[in-house]
Amino acid sequence: MRVSSNQYLSTMQLAMQTSNSALAELLQRMSSGDRLLAPSDDPIASVRLLRLQREEAALDQYQQNIGALSSALSKNESILDSISLDIRDAKDLLTAAANNPPVDDLKAMATPLRSLRESLFYSANTKDAEGRYMFSGSKPAVAALAYDAAQPAGSRYSFTGNTDKQQVVVGDGITQASNVTLENMADILNQLDKTIGRLEDPALDNKDPTVAADIRSAMNASDKALEGISSKIAQLGGTQNIMKTLALNHDNVSLSNKQTMTKLGSLDYADAFIQMNGYTMALQASQKAYGRVSQLSLFDVI
Structure with missing residues (x-):
């Protein structure tokens, strides 16, 4: 299946935006120390809190x-x-x-x-x-x-x-x-x-x-x-x-x-740190992949 440059660009931008958004939200949690930033994050825990x-x-x-x-x-x-x-x-x-x-x-x-x-x-x-x-x-x-x-x-x-x-x-x-x-x-x-x-x-x-x-x-x-x-x-x-x-x-x-309340609402920093590393690595990989692929052309495979 042929993927156009525009489709590829949109897909990679969406992936990087998703990773950036997840990383920003995680950093906000780490900054505040709160596991829940909105009731929708965990409705049951939010009601109990x-x-x-x-x-x-x-x-x-x-x-x-x-x-x-x-x-x-x-x-x-x-x-x-x-x-x-x-x-x-x-x-x-x-x-x-x-x-x-x-x-x-x-x-x-x-x-x-x-x-x-x-x-x-x-x-x-x-x-x-x-x-x-x-x-x-x-x-x-x-x-x-x-x-x-x-x-x-x-x-x-x-x-x-x-x-x-x-x-x-x-x-x-x-x-x-x-x-x-x-x-x-x-x-x-x-x-x-x-x-x-x-x-x-x-x-x-x-x-x-x-x-x-x-x-x-x-x-x-x-x-x-x-x-x-x-x-x-x-x-x-x-x-x-x-x-x-x-x-x-x-x-x-x-x-x-x-x-x-601490168990329900406080952030587990050890787990958050692991997630942050994962998001960072995924974002870096996406950026490297995008950079490499964007430099390719049909002449590279002839």
Whole structure:
């Protein structure tokens, strides 16, 4: 069969273009390190990679949420520890007051109790870095506790937040509360306020049974508040442990995903190097063959 010069030229150009294109695509893969440059290169692997990438994005968001949540819980725990210490100090003073000391000693106890009352009120209304009240439930713009000086002693403090929980997504279908509420703090503040008023009364009588009753009521309120705060601190500690375990699980899943993504999407450089040599040799051979054949004529075979 006779092959015209034009046909031969077209065939050789197509062969060299194909080799050049394959070599350029391979070099692009080697440059990027990606086995797949387009979904059509391996549709099944591309779909799996997309799913893994979506899962990785979700895991990354979960880890960020866990980090922010752990930070918030640690701050809550620190403040609750401070509140717990203030309540214990108040309980020690009230215990001493319950032992019927001299009137002057009773009156002297009013000053540290007043300081502790103010410290408890301030701590309960702590704000975060963004100016939101930390212990007001789902009402961060409202102070957890309010004070009304117009009310009589024993009812001036009130809880103005709510007990709703602010949930944070930390896993697939898993949420965790990021806040703590102090709905029981108003009671101890009112009892301390009432007792302080008694101790500051110029006509204070250490033998008056109503004075002893107020002190006992404040002690009972302190015990109840301390029990509630201790319970919340224990819950925060348990939650922190859960968050650490969950973060570790997310890390393990993420590591497995990344290993799978590497197998599916990363280029095998050893195999790519062999292919590159093959394409280069084929291209060089085509060029040499074309050069030699293009120099031939019918006179060479006569």
